[in-house]
Amino acid sequence: MATSTSLFSLAPLRLTHRRLLSPTLGTASRFQTLASKRAAAPTVSGPGGGAGSGLLSVLDRALTDEEEYRRARAQVQRKGVEAEGYAIEGISVGGHETCVTVPSLNVAFDIGRGPLFAVRQDHLFITHAHLDHICSITFSGETYEIRNDLVARPFQTHHTVPSQGYVIYSVRRKLKKQYAHLKGSQIVKLKQSGSEITDTILYPEVAFTGDTTSDFILDPRNADALRAKVLITEATFLDDQVDVDHAREHGHMHLSEIMEHSQWFRNEAIILTHFSNRYSLEDIRKAVSRLQPKLLSKVVALTEGFKSEYS
Ligand SMILES: [Zn+2]
Ligand SMILES: [Zn+2]
Incomplete structure (x- = not known):
């Protein structure tokens, strides 16, 4: 299962090929997205004489952007959050990078730019092929054993x-x-006689959605995700500046949809991730504080x- 090409088939992968998670690879692919995104901006000069300098300034800006992001990321102390006895660590900035780990389960969800803390986990689960999560997907509907009890x-x-x-x-x-x-x-005797005396029961502990519209909430087959002790999901957009239609169009959730569907969440804890990088810490706190009690x-x-906003 874990071959050197497995990053391009599907998780779950065993991270025995840690060299695949090289930060160089992450930077290169990231750089490309930033560059192509900028290229679409109206400020870029058209083909011909101006194209060279236009492209250079695009690359320049992409580099600055990348550097700025890295600086901001380095400045933030990585604390993670604690939910239902699970320490959850990681980073999830919409369009930039998503990688969330649950060290006590030895799992990482998505690999972002291959951050060091993720490489310590043996099991990687990839949600989709966007560069901020990495990889392409062939679906596997199978149950994957992490440990004999997981x-x-x-x-x-x-x-x-x-x-x-x-x-x-x-x-x-x-x-x-x-x-x-x-x-x-009597139970011991039964067991010794070879009878199967136990049922195997699966308890949903931690669910991770990756990028998704709110449609996942309404699919009855996803009931376990909505009753897992901890649900890690996304809320890319938070306020009126970007509406629900825009969020849906881009395959994401708006915080207001989480409020709208609140009755379906049976989870003990919900970790919200993947906020758009248009938001500041204060924007996020303010928006989340408006959730129903x-x-x-x-x-x-x-x-x-x-x-x-204050740094
Ligand atoms: Zn994403
Ligand atoms: Zn995506």
Whole structure:
């Protein structure tokens, strides 16, 4: 499964090929996106004599942009958040970089630009092929074993390219109901006789959506994601400057949709990620504080990598 080309097939990958996660690769691909994005801007001069200098200034700006982002990122102390006993670390800035890890489960979701902290996890789950998450996808609908008491299953999300999220389940064995009345010694005897005395039960612990529209919330097959102890999802857009239609068009969620669908979230904790980099720390805090109290009490925003208006 883990071959050197596996970054381009599909996660889950075992990160035995850590050299694939070289920061150089991340920078190069990132640089390309920034450059092409800038190239579309109206300030760029057209073909002919001006094209050379136009392109140079585009590249220049892309480089400055990249440098600025790296500086901002370096300045932020990476603290992560704590939810339901899980330490969740990572960075998720819309269009720039997404990589979220749950070290106690030994998993990383998406790989962003290959940050060092992600490389320490043995299992990588990629949600979709955008450069800020990296890779292309062949879907696998299978249950993937992380440990003998931990499995992952993909679920359908809705983005501008094929995408999927993951639910990590703890695997527990429970005595079958029909044996519940038996004494310990009887159970031992049954077991020794070779009978299957337990049921295997999967408890959804942590779910990660990656980029998605709110449609994933309404799909009944995604029920486990919405009842996992911790849901890590996105809220790329937060305020009236970008409306729900725009968010949907770009395959993302608007915070107002999370409010609208709040009754479907059975999670104990919801970690919001992937805010657009148009927002400051203060914008994010302000927007999140407007959530209805019941939702607010379980929502945590992952704001690593965002700048404060006061710095
Ligand atoms: Zn993204
Ligand atoms: Zn995306």
